[in-house]
Amino acid sequence: MGSQQNLRTPGPTPLPPAVREALAHDMIAHRGRQFATILRACTDGLKWAFQTQHDVVILTASGSGGLESVIANTLDPGARLLVASMGYFGERMARIARAFGVDVVQFDVAPGQAIEPDLLVDRLRAEPNVQTVFVTHNETSTGVLNPLRELAQAVRQVRPEALLLVDGIRSVGSVAVEPEAWGCDVIVAGSQKGWMIPPGLTFVSISPRAWERQAHSRLPRFYFDWQQARRAADEGGTPWTPALSLFFALEVALGLMHEEGLAEIFARHRHLGQYTRDGLADLDLRLVADPRFASPTVTTAYVPEGVDAKKLLRSLEQNHNVVLAGGQGQLEGKVLRVGHMGWVQQDDLAFVLHALEVELNSAHTFSSGSRR
């Protein structure tokens, strides 16, 4: 597809030529009418992809900054937050919340599992003081997509007034979300995922209920203050100097997404997820994710017994120009991860699977004990 590498990590993802051209645009004044027009187009395009009429603010930071903004804008010191975690990125949210003095109740499931709505109901019933719930939509470390609609229903059933915060960094733009219909108060996305642009921007959708909470929440915030972002956007700008190049790119990428169509984008990701899982299974690789909740954007597979994961990844890059990702947290060294989101077609993944087959059949990779 014209890329130098077949970059198939779960973000950053490859850039279409029109996006790369937009990135090379010269600077403009960030307080002028030209930027106001771009910001409006980006905001409208994001609301379309988030399928929401909620406000969407754009912050210059990577996704972790977006997650920090969620904590800083919705919670009080010592407030009780239920973090339903499926792995590495759920853990990260718990770490951010603890760093800000939030009282985190962590609810973990085993790697590869989704959160069961019934268990969330039970857990919430046992936690009468929890008014805020966090879930990861798509856990990239394991390749699991939570049943977000059902989890949101579970929250509404037990605690209708609670705030539901969602890490949608590896889902929104590639997977359907319906913030209003499901009752998701806050959803965070990251620019280097399905959006086909580089890292450096994070997008946050904010419900009226979340705005009410924001007005009274007392954690310190400045750079990540949503109210400042909304007020500046109403006047055609951002409160602090924005990463202009990424806005140029985002406007173009949203145009490409609009041409393809949202339903078509979601269907393509579902199809490519299935295609990747089938291909990996054909290579006798065991998938980490419960097949009922396998992710449309990333697939995590255990490397076979005796195979050195790092060596396999290196061979894929050196011999085939295929770049995949390794494991994170407790899965480090045990798995490989294939990203299939953003600017990706079946041929790209066919090539990845072919390269994997070649390397797995090669004796060189079966030597984890003899490397050093």
Added chain:
Amino acid sequence: MGSQQNLRTPGPTPLPPAVREALAHDMIAHRGRQFATILRACTDGLKWAFQTQHDVVILTASGSGGLESVIANTLDPGARLLVASMGYFGERMARIARAFGVDVVQFDVAPGQAIEPDLLVDRLRAEPNVQTVFVTHNETSTGVLNPLRELAQAVRQVRPEALLLVDGIRSVGSVAVEPEAWGCDVIVAGSQKGWMIPPGLTFVSISPRAWERQAHSRLPRFYFDWQQARRAADEGGTPWTPALSLFFALEVALGLMHEEGLAEIFARHRHLGQYTRDGLADLDLRLVADPRFASPTVTTAYVPEGVDAKKLLRSLEQNHNVVLAGGQGQLEGKVLRVGHMGWVQQDDLAFVLHALEVELNSAHTFSSGSRR
């Protein structure tokens, strides 16, 4: 100089062609060896331009995020911070500190004035509990460059152990700083200023004394945690996904700066500052800055009595493709600001001065009362 516009705001600044080409580079994995090499080159280049052996961390955020990182990493709730402010950006630092629960003592000088070292000595003597001092090196709203070396001496004289925090966003890279020799513990810079790349990265130099403070300071932080940034950099990466395109651009821009030479860059900025001030004075425009402390990177001038500043800026853009900036804070509507930093030569500014002369001589701009 090949730019579409003659963009002369005090940031963002125009991009050299090689930088624009670098921005268009396709994505790479941010946990691989290629990025580790780029990160190392960028960090080394920044230390060269900061003229320091202190650690320099690179954060994905605009300069205001860098300033927030300074507060969050060095202070405790309720700690007393002396903010010596020359205007809008000094005010911003005071706002950030207050948002984080810091006890700010603000020490203001009139617009156009620098901080007098003697007055800083007096003020510090009157504030025995202040262990942290903040100064803006270059106040962009007024075009004043503080005598940083002398101010640092003043701090060391009264309170040798205090931490000196510096907003160097509109100076470092274009103006000399000597963190060790002067005793500046923390200096923040921003990518869209003299560095010739887009906004979205902020650079922070951190002294051993600042690291000691950081280890014990108790304000909440996660995304902006310096320790996480340093630890990840030691391993060839960043703690959160970096704005890769801006790193590609930074490596190239630092190469261009190295070719020109640091002494030459500083001399060019000093010369262009003088050239701009002389040219504006020839047009009978009154400068805001005390001439003893006029900035080498930005010049602020009052618009003549009866001239509508917004209309003047619009005419410059429409008729000459020259983009300048208006006033901020209490100077809004009263001044225009000319940026002369980064990728700029005398011809660019000659053109700005010519365009200004044409517009000031035109009857259309002398009509602030009759606009609406």
